[in-house]
Amino acid sequence: MFDYLIVGAGFAGSVLAERLASQLNKKVVICDRRPHIGGNAYDRYDDHGLLIHQYGPHIFHTASKRIFDYLSGFTPWRAYQHRVLACVNGLLLPFPINITTVNRLYGLSLDPDTSAEFFAQRAEPIAQVRTSEDAVVSKVGRELYEVFFRNYTRKQWGLDPSELDAAVASRVPARTNYDDRYFTDDYQFMPRHGFTRMFENMLDHRNIKILLNADYREIASDVRYASMIYTGPIDEFFDLRFGKLPYRSLRFRHETHDVEQFQAGPVVNFPNEHDYTRVTEFKWLTGQTHAKTSIVYEYPCDDDDPYYPVPRPENAEIYRKYKALADVTPNVRFVGRLATYRYYNMDQVVGQALATFDQIAGKRAASEHD
Numbered sequence: 001m002f003d004y005l006i007v008g009a010g011f012a013g014s015v016l017a018e019r020l021a022s023q024l025n026k027k028v029v030i031c032d033r034r035p036h037i038g039g040n041a042y043d044r045y046d047d048h049g050l051l052i053h054q055y056g057p058h059i060f061h062t063a064s065k066r067i068f069d070y071l072s073g074f075t076p077w078r079a080y081q082h083r084v085l086a087c088v089n090g091l092l093l094p095f096p097i098n099i100t101t102v103n104r105l106y107g108l109s110l111d112p113d114t115s116a117e118f119f120a121q122r123a124e125p126i127a128q129v130r131t132s133e134d135a136v137v138s139k140v141g142r143e144l145y146e147v148f149f150r151n152y153t154r155k156q157w158g159l160d161p162s163e164l165d166a167a168v169a170s171r172v173p174a175r176t177n178y179d180d181r182y183f184t185d186d187y188q189f190m191p192r193h194g195f196t197r198m199f200e201n202m203l204d205h206r207n208i209k210i211l212l213n214a215d216y217r218e219i220a221s222d223v224r225y226a227s228m229i230y231t232g233p234i235d236e237f238f239d240l241r242f243g244k245l246p247y248r249s250l251r252f253r254h255e256t257h258d259v260e261q262f263q264a265g266p267v268v269n270f271p272n273e274h275d276y277t278r279v280t281e282f283k284w285l286t287g288q289t290h291a292k293t294s295i296v297y298e299y300p301c302d303d304d305d306p307y308y309p310v311p312r313p314e315n316a317e318i319y320r321k322y323k324a325l326a327d328v329t330p331n332v333r334f335v336g337r338l339a340t341y342r343y344y345n346m347d348q349v350v351g352q353a354l355a356t357f358d359q360i361a362g363k364r365a366a367s368e369h370d
Ligand code: FAD
Pocket: 007, 008, 009, 010, 011, 012, 013, 031, 032, 033, 034, 038, 039, 040, 041, 055, 056, 057, 058, 059, 060, 061, 214, 215, 216, 217, 231, 232, 233, 250, 307, 308, 335, 336, 337, 338, 344, 345, 346, 347, 349
């Protein structure tokens, strides 16, 4: 008899398994339909001995000391500041847009003051910023929007930026300084021995049993458990009864090249050419030294593994119906990017899982007190 059946061994499921087992002495069985733990953050050594991220580049960054400290219990870190180049008009320019990007694109010599003026002159005033088009055009104007954002977003989502919530493109800032880092969070690190090793350490507890290649629907009747934590797609849990929630997918093309370095930086984005959005060279992320190098191309598509919830009003409406049902489903908690239909980064999922644990622990403390 287990206290919990946890569906999904990504960040959401693994954090909760670890907390429940180690802090509340609960007996946990965690299953995943994939043949490995780690969810989309899974990494592994490929046939050439290069550490790769099977489901595309994962860079850890957080503003939260609590989240960083928690994960530090399971891995040493390697300091890593992520940088991205965008390939436009035959140039490789730093992205997000900063002063250097604009200067090199237009042959200008702006400084922090004049670059703020440059953006202000081009930004279109928009009373209520609702869409991703609004978000960018109201900051940097239409021309830079068209060069860097419009076509990339169409490729990535199969939708025009005007059809997506402002939050999507707002993930990427525009800067009136020379900072060419992708993120500015206080904590920017990669797990020194990879994400999978970190997950192995989290789940290495006598109270945790791991079942892989195991869809919960196939095993639920054979496993006795009191409560479930579900981290898969919420619409699947309820047999799509309110219709399918769109999740955008990706096809990954992994390649190994017989050179030490393939490209000029960790990630090159291709907003306006090719069917793929970006190319990642993993050695930049992992710090590995090797005579060869492995890269991955990302081709967005619809019907494959669910990776991205699609933030737009009509989908939020469908999600609300599933959420209402989830709220009245006894003994099941819905946690994570797919189960709560939120475009969350890894640290946000860890934060959500820790908050869920606090609720469970709080409830238990309250009922023990009663
Ligand atoms: P998942 O990792 O998706 O785990 C859910 C698990 O549930 C899966 O392993 C799935 O197989 C399993 N499952 C589903 N249904 C069932 C079932 N019926 N039975 C059994 N198992 C089931 N975040 C960052 O912070 N930085 C980044 O650089 C970054 N890059 C990303 C790049 C890409 C291409 C993608 C797709 C995401 C990226 N993310 C990044 C986001 C990050 O992957 C997620 O925030 C995080 O992995 C979500 O964890 P999760 O546990 O909610 O979901």
